[in-house]
Amino acid sequence: KAGVTQTPRYLIKTRGQQVTLSCSPISGHRSVSWYQQTPGQGLQFLFEYFSETQRNKGNFPGRFSGRQFSNSRSEMNVSTLELGDSALYLCASSLAGSVGGHGYTFGSGTRLTVV
Amino acid sequence: QQQVKQSPQSLIVQKGGISIINCAYENTAFDYFPWYQQFPGKGPALLIAIRPDVSEKKEGRFTISFNKSAKQFSLHIMDSQPGDSATYFCAARGGSARQLTFGSGTQLTVLP
Numbered sequence: 001k002a003g004v005t006q007t008p009r010y011l012i013k014t015r016g017q018q019v020t021l022s023c024s025p026i027s028g029h030r031s032v033s034w035y036q037q038t039p040g041q042g043l044q045f046l047f048e049y050f051s052e053t054q055r056n057k058g059n060f061p062g063r064f065s066g067r068q069f070s071n072s073r074s075e076m077n078v079s080t081l082e083l084g085d086s087a088l089y090l091c092a093s094s095l096a097g098s099v100g101g102h103g104y105t106f107g108s109g110t111r112l113t114v115v
Numbered sequence: 116q117q118q119v120k121q122s123p124q125s126l127i128v129q130k131g132g133i134s135i136i137n138c139a140y141e142n143t144a145f146d147y148f149p150w151y152q153q154f155p156g157k158g159p160a161l162l163i164a165i166r167p168d169v170s171e172k173k174e175g176r177f178t179i180s181f182n183k184s185a186k187q188f189s190l191h192i193m194d195s196q197p198g199d200s201a202t203y204f205c206a207a208r209g210g211s212a213r214q215l216t217f218g219s220g221t222q223l224t225v226l227p
Contacts, residue, residue: 004158033214043159043204043217056214090158104149104215106158 002027004093004107012113018079021110025072025093029105031055032074034066037088037109046089049074081114088112119207121218128225134192136221138205141186145209145216150179150190153202153220162203163190195225 005024013019025032033056034046045058049068066076072093078085088111094104120139128134138148147166151159165172165179165188172179178191192199205218 042219043206043215045214045216048214058214092158104161106151106160108156108158 004091004105006089006091006107006110008110009108010111010113012115013081014115015081015083017081018077019081019112020075020077021089021091021112023074023076023091023093023107025074025091026105029093029095030072031094032068032072033092033094033104034074034076035090035092035106036060037090038086043090046076078112083114086112086114119205119216119218121205121221123221124219125222126224128195128223130195130197130225130227132195132225134195134199134223134225135189136203136205136223137187137189138218139185139187140207140216142207142209142216143186145207147208148179148181148188149206149208149215150177151204151206151217153204159204192223195223197225197227199223200225 007022023032031050033048035043036046037043046060047054047066048056052068063079068074088109090106090109092104092106122137149164150162152162153159163174163177163179165181167183170181176193181188203221206215208215
């Protein structure tokens, strides 16, 4: 079956702009989590959505937001981009209630560069 | 208390050798400990995982050893191959938010 699809794969934005990233989970998966990966901070949890509701949120500023649609696809938005937002943004999908379990599958990520 | 500390940062091993990566945690609420493998340009992929009621789990060439009293766990890769060259992350799940907390990663290079 198809894996987790993230679009776009690469993105270059200017400071102050906003960006929207998309994630299509594995068919049947209802939970989507977002992580930020940087060389300095590693993998950090952003938020998790389940059935269109944000279930958990990491320690990121309010410029980072997300949503989930009725078909489980998710988007994350970053407003007023800063240079430090340059990172690989990873989406992971899972069956309900199995966060971090064997049903937890990552996409290949969106590489965001802020200039 | 949510941290997972991973070492070494990088590791070079000869083909056929044993690769060992270590992780330590503080939060006793963690209840699931997966290891992920990440190749350049790809997202992390689950390699093997263990629960704290088990001291060892083996899958093929990959073994997790878990020491609950010391709050440490490690990944052993036996007969390491050049194709194993990747970044490895330990992680822990649990606590109030139930998301994964990742270690800082180990870049493994297996020389042919």
